[in-house]
Amino acid sequence: MSRVVVVGGGPAGMAAARAAGAAGVEVLLVDSGARLGGQYHRQDSRAGTERFTLPSGVEYLGDSVVWALEPVAGGHRVHVRTGPADGPGRTGRSVDTPALVLATGAYDRALPFPGWDLPGVFTAGAAQALAKGQGVRVGERVLLAGTGPFLLPVARSLLDVGARVVGVLEAGEPVTGWLARPGGLLAGTGKLGELAGHAALLARHRVPYRRRTAVVEAHGTDRVEAVTAARLNPDWTVVPGSSRRVEVDAVCVGFGFTPQLELAVAARCALAGGFVAVDVAQATSVRGVFAAGELTGIGGAELSAAEGTIAGASAARLLGARPAPPVRALRKARTGRRFAAALDAAHPVRDGWRSWLREDTLVCRCEEVPYGELCAAAREREAYGGRSLKLVTRAGLGPCQGRICGRAVAELTGIQDAAATFARRPIAAPLRLGELAEDPGPQPEAL
Amino acid sequence: MVSPDIVVVGAGVIGAACAEALSASGLKVTVLDRAGIAGGTTAAGEGNVLVSDKAPGPELELARASRRRWPDLLAALREELGPTLAEAEWEAKGGLVVATTEEAAAPLAHFAAAQRAVGISADELTPEAAAQLEPHLTRGVTAAVHYPEDAQLQPVLAATTLLAAVRARGGEVRAGTAARGVTRDAAGRVSGVRTDDGTLACRAVVNACGPWAGSFAARAGAPITVLPRRGMILVTGPLPAGTVRRKVYDADYVGAVASSDADLQTSTVVESTRAGTVLIGSSRERVGFDETVRVDVLRELARKAVALFPVLAGVPVMRAYGGFRPYAPDHLPVIGADPRLPGLWHATGHEGAGIGLAAATGRLLADLYTGAVPEVDPEPFRVDRPAVIEGERAA
Numbered sequence: 001m002s003r004v005v006v007v008g009g010g011p012a013g014m015a016a017a018r019a020a021g022a023a024g025v026e027v028l029l030v031d032s033g034a035r036l037g038g039q040y041h042r043q044d045s046r047a048g049t050e051r052f053t054l055p056s057g058v059e060y061l062g063d064s065v066v067w068a069l070e071p072v073a074g075g076h077r078v079h080v081r082t083g084p085a086d087g088p089g090r091t092g093r094s095v096d097t098p099a100l101v102l103a104t105g106a107y108d109r110a111l112p113f114p115g116w117d118l119p120g121v122f123t124a125g126a127a128q129a130l131a132k133g134q135g136v137r138v139g140e141r142v143l144l145a146g147t148g149p150f151l152l153p154v155a156r157s158l159l160d161v162g163a164r165v166v167g168v169l170e171a172g173e174p175v176t177g178w179l180a181r182p183g184g185l186l187a188g189t190g191k192l193g194e195l196a197g198h199a200a201l202l203a204r205h206r207v208p209y210r211r212r213t214a215v216v217e218a219h220g221t222d223r224v225e226a227v228t229a230a231r232l233n234p235d236w237t238v239v240p241g242s243s244r245r246v247e248v249d250a251v252c253v254g255f256g257f258t259p260q261l262e263l264a265v266a267a268r269c270a271l272a273g274g275f276v277a278v279d280v281a282q283a284t285s286v287r288g289v290f291a292a293g294e295l296t297g298i299g300g301a302e303l304s305a306a307e308g309t310i311a312g313a314s315a316a317r318l319l320g321a322r323p324a325p326p327v328r329a330l331r332k333a334r335t336g337r338r339f340a341a342a343l344d345a346a347h348p349v350r351d352g353w354r355s356w357l358r359e360d361t362l363v364c365r366c367e368e369v370p371y372g373e374l375c376a377a378a379r380e381r382e383a384y385g386g387r388s389l390k391l392v393t394r395a396g397l398g399p400c401q402g403r404i405c406g407r408a409v410a411e412l413t414g415i416q417d418a419a420a421t422f423a424r425r426p427i428a429a430p431l432r433l434g435e436l437a438e439d440p441g442p443q444p445e446a447l
Numbered sequence: 448m449v450s451p452d453i454v455v456v457g458a459g460v461i462g463a464a465c466a467e468a469l470s471a472s473g474l475k476v477t478v479l480d481r482a483g484i485a486g487g488t489t490a491a492g493e494g495n496v497l498v499s500d501k502a503p504g505p506e507l508e509l510a511r512a513s514r515r516r517w518p519d520l521l522a523a524l525r526e527e528l529g530p531t532l533a534e535a536e537w538e539a540k541g542g543l544v545v546a547t548t549e550e551a552a553a554p555l556a557h558f559a560a561a562q563r564a565v566g567i568s569a570d571e572l573t574p575e576a577a578a579q580l581e582p583h584l585t586r587g588v589t590a591a592v593h594y595p596e597d598a599q600l601q602p603v604l605a606a607t608t609l610l611a612a613v614r615a616r617g618g619e620v621r622a623g624t625a626a627r628g629v630t631r632d633a634a635g636r637v638s639g640v641r642t643d644d645g646t647l648a649c650r651a652v653v654n655a656c657g658p659w660a661g662s663f664a665a666r667a668g669a670p671i672t673v674l675p676r677r678g679m680i681l682v683t684g685p686l687p688a689g690t691v692r693r694k695v696y697d698a699d700y701v702g703a704v705a706s707s708d709a710d711l712q713t714s715t716v717v718e719s720t721r722a723g724t725v726l727i728g729s730s731r732e733r734v735g736f737d738e739t740v741r742v743d744v745l746r747e748l749a750r751k752a753v754a755l756f757p758v759l760a761g762v763p764v765m766r767a768y769g770g771f772r773p774y775a776p777d778h779l780p781v782i783g784a785d786p787r788l789p790g791l792w793h794a795t796g797h798e799g800a801g802i803g804l805a806a807a808t809g810r811l812l813a814d815l816y817t818g819a820v821p822e823v824d825p826e827p828f829r830v831d832r833p834a835v836i837e838g839e840r841a842a
Contacts, residue, residue: 068742079742088761094742266740367722380532381607382620385483387490391603394722399684401766426679426740426767433683433727434760437749 003028004315005078005095007066007263008103010038011301012293012308014052015329016101019312021055023323027312028095029054030061030080032429038105039125040301042132061093065429069100069266075288076100076267081431090431092438095445098288099315102264102276103308106257106294111349112408113356115218115227116253117365124154124254131157138163139250143227145169145215146254148347152198154252159205166248168202169213171232171255174346215251216243216356227251236352255349258407259295261423274419280330282311290315299340306332354412363412364405366398371412378413386421389413396422399430450648451477451619453816454640455655456626456663458484460492460602460802462655463609464809465794466618467520469653472817476618477647478610479640481625485606488657488801491770492602493680493716493726495694496803499542499594502558503565505827506779510800511567512823513807514596520806521600524612535605536721542597542694543572543580545588547754552590555698559592568595581692583758590698597694599718602802609809626652628666629791637667637790653792653812658736658773660781660795669788671781671835673796675771677732679740681748684763685723690756694718697755713744715751717759724765727752729799736771774798777834782811785830792816793830 004020006013009031017029035043036052043051054060061082068079075098083090108123110116122130122138124146130136142163144151147170155165202209210229216238217228231242264276270285271277275297282290292311293304309329316323357363359372374393378384383392395409396402402409406422415421427436455466458480470476480486498514501507518537525533544559546552559569570593577591578584610620624642629652632638639648656663658675696716716728730744745767753760775781775796785791794812797804807823814821830836 068740068745070742071739077742381604381611382484382614382622383603383607384622385486387486388483388603388607391485391490391601392607397722397724399763399765426745426769427681427764430684430763430765432760433681433749433753433762433764436681436746436764437753437760438746440743440746 002026002098002319004099004101004312004319005030005097006101006103006312007078008038008105008293009033009036009060009062010103010105010293010304011040012105012304012311013038013101013103014054015305015308016103016290016292016312016315017054017058019309019323019326020101020316021058023313023316023321025057025316025319025321027058028061028097029058030064030066030078032063032065034063036060036062039129040304042129044135045133046135066263067427067429067431069263069428071267072096074098081429081435085430090435092435092440093445094440099318100267100289101308101311101315102267102289102291102295103293103304103311104260104263104295106259106298107403108254109256109258109349109407110253110404111255111353112361112363112371112405113216113218113353114358114361115220115224117362118218118220118224119222120220120224120250121218122250122252124151124252127250127252128154128157131161135161137161138252139248140164141166141248142250142252143167143169143215143229143246143248144252145171145229147171147349148254148256149195149343150254152195152202154254155207156198156201158252159201159207165202165205165207166246167208167210169215169229170209170211171214171236172347173212173234215253218251219245224249224251233352234350236350237355256347257294257298258403261295261419262425262428264291264295265420265423266426266428271419281314282307283314288318297337297340298344299336303333303336303340306330306336363408364395364398364402366400367394369393369395374409374412384414386415386417389415390421401425449475451475452649453651453653454479454626454647454649455653456640457655457657457660458606458610458620458622459487459489459655459657460485460606460609460805461657461794461797461808462653463606463613464805465653465655465812466613466809467609468809468813469816470613470616470618472813476613477649478613478618478620479624479626479642480622483622484610484620485603488770488772489602489606491678491680491768492802493718493728494536494600494602494605494802495800496598496600497542497694497800498562498567498596499544499569499592503561505824506800507562507565507567509780509804509807509811509823509828512810513804514598516806516810517598517600521608524608528608528611528615532611533608535608536601537598538600538721539598540693542594542696543577544592544594544696544698545577545584545755546590546698547585547587549589551698555590555592569593570595581695583690583756584695585755585757599694600802601720605802605805626663629668629788635789637788651790651792651816653794655794657795657801658771660773660793664793667788667791669785669791671785671793671830672776673773673781674733674776675736676774676798677730677734677737677769678728678772678799679730679744679748679767679769681727681745681752681764682766682768683725683727683759684765686719686725686762688723690758691717691719691725695755697751713747713751715748715755717752717755725759725762731772738769740767740769772798773801775835777832780804780808780828781830781835782808782828783815783825783830787831787836796835
């Protein structure tokens, strides 16, 4: 039977599955998490109850990764493995679908700095996932640094699990940024209320919030013992004489987000500005493939859910259903995008971060490629194309395949198209050779 | 600006080797590539420098000459450029070809005997001796031949090293400059290369566009038949040293290289790299320039690799990548002057062996260009053989 396949169980994916289900079509929702909700609604994996419900007609497949996507006549074949990522005995399944919704979200963007490879340095998202998902605090004295409003809810999650948050350092000057776009600001009144709530909580816990300040170095031998925090100029170079040492046992950094593009790139969806390009119906450039949520632009959970609703309805329509136009979601998506654009403009990453690096600062941690070697190899061998750069420097060739370092490598060496260079991965998620070799069994589940 | 003597179109390993050899002869060389350097077929290669996979004949002679030349060339470049810039991860690690069925054992022995007759080191081993060379190899080996001459290098490092030498000798490498065709003088000889930035005057042009060589030749007005054959490679995560020690491949590889009858062939080649990862190749698909990845092709590669090295079943696959190999209908490289258009030269059609054959190809082309006596007989690779210039008309 024909059905919609949704990849991703966060706000966008859940909304897409619900909308398609409500339109009366069968849905398969595939998510890598053990529970629904994604990063935003990260559920405590120890809790006994499931917070989210899905309509009947939606089959939910948790703990499942889509490791490959290939075109077939009339749609796409989705190759799935189900089971704990590190354990043996995952099972395989291949499903053909004429209507695929990609809602794979985004992950933290990290910038390299001296000492960022020490244990005790986390991305803000990883720290939050540990706190919300498992009740684990990454440290006793924790400092948050980066840019963007996401640092606030992370601070809150850390406080919730009993960590002492010694400060939130915002590298940018968000007030100035917001004032430049009053229209976008007003578009996000709901979101601002949420942020104000976080800010009030931080104030109650006397957590200092510092603007134009960043962690520019982490110190320690076996793990982080302290960091250097410094005031930043508007271009993010360090204000001379402003550095001070802060004793911490963990530091969490987040400089916005990078969309999880592998599957969209595998499906050959057109990109714009590093995100998947979609039309008003959330359709990508590829027929039968829709995208929703952070994959199409960073705008938060509410916007993601609105886009998911639209995408789910569009996918159902492709299968012959006749859902009513999702007017509310369309309106929400319009205002949400204005807010997202304002947010993006208010929290740019400035080039001055490069001045934090030293010759021996690792840029690619998997392959241990230091900044000096990266630039020297690219320059001396004139390897400025993405593919040759990777093979000459080894940057981005390790287990993370450039997910963490790709954007930094691209910026440091002048590669224009970071998304195409680092997101083109025919095998979109790691799997064992034995799993790949497995007999696929009878024909894939039909279109 | 002083015009170059000769323009090489294509900055892959073949173009780089031609440019290096020509510049070593004192010629002023400019290399053009429409994209980045060494980013096409070269970046998708495993870095094979093999004699083991070739039956006696002209390609084996070219391969032997190249196998001799690579280490000498890299040693000379180390003197010229310094150790960092001349690093190409050369490893004379040897190859091990195994048969895993009773039927494949006799053809492998026969193949190796023919190679020995022309002077290749091809040592037949008992399955026990093969297991000593490769402790993790399947116990299902029925015959094995050790080829100590097989070697490996990292293709992008090799190409960029060669191009660095070209620059060091006053040549130029222009990435991001597409060659659109050639200009001719009153006598009908090549007088320049047309690019988007204008015409670059020169006395000769080398077409080293790999699988796209047919397209450039047609634009130059002297069409040749060179077709793409797609290949995919799997890369594992880093493994403990010694898991796979040599290039190990199944004897069915020999059949696949020479054959042209199936649209998809896979034959197992398993080898470790200096970075600790294991490369698993390789497939051969005739799908034009289609880049769509087929999961059944990846599965077949994985299946055969696990059959050869059962220990690999639990190893993570980190990535897969693909590329296009250039081949002429008669499966021989095309190296030499185009008799139809004075000043146009070709160096392409090396199929899956371009990395290995590059060193001798560059030398051969430079010798032919300067009038020196070539080490390898150029006749079998000449441009005006029917398969190369009449195949175009047939196609």
